[in-house]
Amino acid sequence: MAKVRASLEEGILCLRLNRPEARNALDQEMVADLIAHLEEASVNPHVKGIVLTGTGQAFCAGADLSRFQEEADPRRFRWESHRLSHLVHLLEMVEKPVVAAVNGLATGLGIALVLASDLRVASTEARFLFREGRIGLLPSHGGIARLVRYLGLGRARDLLLGGEELDAAKALAFGLVTEVAASESLLEAAKHRLQKALERAPLSYGLVKRLLVLATSVDLESALFAETLGQSQLATSEDHREGLKALREGRKPVFRGR
Numbered sequence: 147m148a149k150v151r152a153s154l155e156e157g158i159l160c161l162r163l164n165r166p167e168a169r170n171a172l173d174q175e176m177v178a179d180l181i182a183h184l185e186e187a188s189v190n191p192h193v194k195g196i197v198l199t200g201t202g203q204a205f206c207a208g209a210d211l212s213r214f215q216e217e218a219d220p221r222r223f224r225w226e227s228h229r230l231s232h233l234v235h236l237l238e239m240v241e242k243p244v245v246a247a248v249n250g251l252a253t254g255l256g257i258a259l260v261l262a263s264d265l266r267v268a269s270t271e272a273r274f275l276f277r278e279g280r281i282g283l284l285p286s287h288g289g290i291a292r293l294v295r296y297l298g299l300g301r302a303r304d305l306l307l308g309g310e311e312l313d314a315a316k317a318l319a320f321g322l323v324t325e326v327a328a329s330e331s332l333l334e335a336a337k338h339r340l341q342k343a344l345e346r347a348p349l350s351y352g353l354v355k356r357l358l359v360l361a362t363s364v365d366l367e368s369a370l371f372a373e374t375l376g377q378s379q380l381a382t383s384e385d386h387r388e389g390l391k392a393l394r395e396g397r398k399p400v401f402r403g404r
Contacts, residue, residue, distance in 0.1 A: 150179040151201075157194035157344075158337060159187050166202025169251060173210040174226075177233055184236040191403075194348075195340040196240065198263065199247035199333065205272065208254025211281075230255060231287045237262040238359050241352025243343035247336035248272040248323065254285070260322070261292040264355060265339045268323040269332040274312040276305050295362045297321055347385040348403035 151162040161183055163170035172180070187193040200206055209230060237244050237259065246263035253275040260266050260274075278284050285293070285306065293302045301320055304310045314326045327335035343351065353376040361369045380386055385401045392399035 148179070149173070149176045150183065152183055154193065157192065158197060158340060159183070159193045159195070160197045160199070160333070163198075163200040163206055166200075166204070168210065169204035169207035170200040170202065170256070171207045171210045172230075172255060177229060181229070181233050181236065184233075184240055187242070188236075188240045193242065194344055195243035195245070197245050197247055197333065197336050197340060198237075198259065199336070200249050202250070203271075204251040204256075205246075205248045206252055206254075206256030206259060208256050227286065234258045234262045234287045237264075238355070241355060242348070243340050243351065245336045245340045245343075247332050248274075249329070249332055251275065253277055254289070255287055257285070258287040258289045258292065261288060261296060264343065265325075265336075266323040267325045267327055267332060267336045267339055268314040268317055269327060269329040270314050271329050272314045272317065272323075272326075274317050274322060276309075276311070279306075345398075347380075347383075347389060347399070347401045349383055349385055350380055353380065 147164060149163075149165050151160075151164045153160045153162075161180065163172070163176065165171065165173070165176065184196070187196055234255070243265070244263045245265045245267060246260045248260060248266065248268040250269070250271050251273050252260055254277075257274060257276070276285065278289075284290065290302070290306065293305065297305075297320060305312070305320075310316075312320060312322065314323070317323045318326050325335060325339065346354075357369070357372055357376060360372055364372070384404050385399075388401060389399045
């Protein structure tokens, strides 16, 4: 069976990590498949949003550690690391809603995938572990940078230096996840979050998503200028005119992404 199972239903692409015997740790084949699915989804007009989840008892236990057991060529190691970082970054680059449905254990690269998703729904069985230091490594692929940006330095210190491990309730309190749902209704909750996101005009959603990421790494003046550029484009769109018309007529708008 495919290590990444993809299904498209009513515009929602569900990407399910399917290597439960390895707690859905990502090997090279899975990384390549996920990159291909995300790149295709970004330009496929039939895909309106994406849900990322796992099979079995884990969401994702990180990258497959077998690559650390080989005699490492630093250049090859760096290249493979760039591919993993590219995979995570794609979740932020796709200008469509991306919801992580965290069904169980998330650690290492798995947490990086969660942090890069637009919205994050955790099952009551979810656990978030920060254990890289126990094998002499550190969180990478945004595992430190995004954690600080999204949770703040104090909470990032608690997690990475204090040995804190989070269940679903603590993850919600920390702001790591958006919502907690019962295991049996996890996908339903994730799709509901995605449908709420889809009420926004697609062009607007995509630009806001990109500008949110940009705002974490540029100065205020640059961020304001980027907002003005984006707004000037949206102000001439058909969706903007439809939104105004629907508001005047007291109905829900019908957006077409143009």
